[in-house]
Amino acid sequence: SAVISQKPSRDICQRGTSLTIQCQVDSQVTMMFWYRQQPGQSLTLIATANQGSEATYESGFVIDKFPISRPNLTFSTLTVSNMSPEDSSIYLCSGIGLAGRTDTQYFGPGTRLTVL
Amino acid sequence: EDQVTQSPEALRLQEGESSSLNCSYTVSGLRGLFWYRQDPGKGPEFLFTLYSAGEEKEKERLKATLTKKESFLHITAPKPEDSATYLCAVHRAGGTSYGKLTFGQGTILTVHP
Numbered sequence: 518s519a520v521i522s523q524k525p526s527r528d529i530c531q532r533g534t535s536l537t538i539q540c541q542v543d544s545q546v547t548m549m550f551w552y553r554q555q556p557g558q559s560l561t562l563i564a565t566a567n568q569g570s571e572a573t574y575e576s577g578f579v580i581d582k583f584p585i586s587r588p589n590l591t592f593s594t595l596t597v598s599n600m601s602p603e604d605s606s607i608y609l610c611s612g613i614g615l616a617g618r619t620d621t622q623y624f625g626p627g628t629r630l631t632v633l
Numbered sequence: 634e635d636q637v638t639q640s641p642e643a644l645r646l647q648e649g650e651s652s653s654l655n656c657s658y659t660v661s662g663l664r665g666l667f668w669y670r671q672d673p674g675k676g677p678e679f680l681f682t683l684y685s686a687g688e689e690k691e692k693e694r695l696k697a698t699l700t701k702k703e704s705f706l707h708i709t710a711p712k713p714e715d716s717a718t719y720l721c722a723v724h725r726a727g728g729t730s731y732g733k734l735t736f737g738q739g740t741i742l743t744v745h746p
Contacts, residue, residue: 550732
């Protein structure tokens with residue numbers, strides 16, 4: 518299976534600050550996504566990371582809060598801005614289209630964020 | 634709006650005691666139904682994709698089946714290492730929905746030795 522890595526794996530941040538999470542895929546993907554998993558909850562899609570253009574956000578998520586970049590086919594970043602304790606979650610990136618499997622979506626290990 | 638409901642929320646089994654997990658879904662055109670395994674503190678690990686009613690896929694002690702309204706994940710003779718949260722997700726057909734998964738809440742499986 519494809520390898521997707523994320524940095525950092527975890528962080529503890531103060532409210533009002535911002536954190537940028539990096540996602541690297543070991544081969545080209547068709548599409549990349551960012552998900553959030555709040556404590557005890559399942560995964561919720563934040564946005565689609567589009568290469569070289571603005572990300573496409575799902576209802577309830579906005580660019581000012583979660584700016585996303587994708588400068589090339591294998592790398593993306595998600596920034597969680599002006600954090601509050603409610604942002605404490607696991608943030609996961611995913612890729613689809615790896616190794617020619619057009620419909621299989623693989624996930625990274627996640628970044629566990631705690632906001633104090 | 635797509636909906637995915639998994640049951641039970643939690644399942645405790647004795648080693649060797651076979652059982653099934655359920656995933657009921659509502660989606661306007663199914664492109665695929667995914668099953669993932671998630672261990673604590675880790676990202677979801679891909680297990681299966683099912684595309685059409687009647688399809689079955691197997692991997693070791695796991696077998697996934699699909700009907701038009703639900704999917705089952707059958708676990709045969711489970712071992713303690715099968716303990717994890719099992720997630721079901723639907724992938725809606727349609728260009729603008731490509732790659733966007735809607736997840737259920739998951740079933741927490743615990744297998745006791």
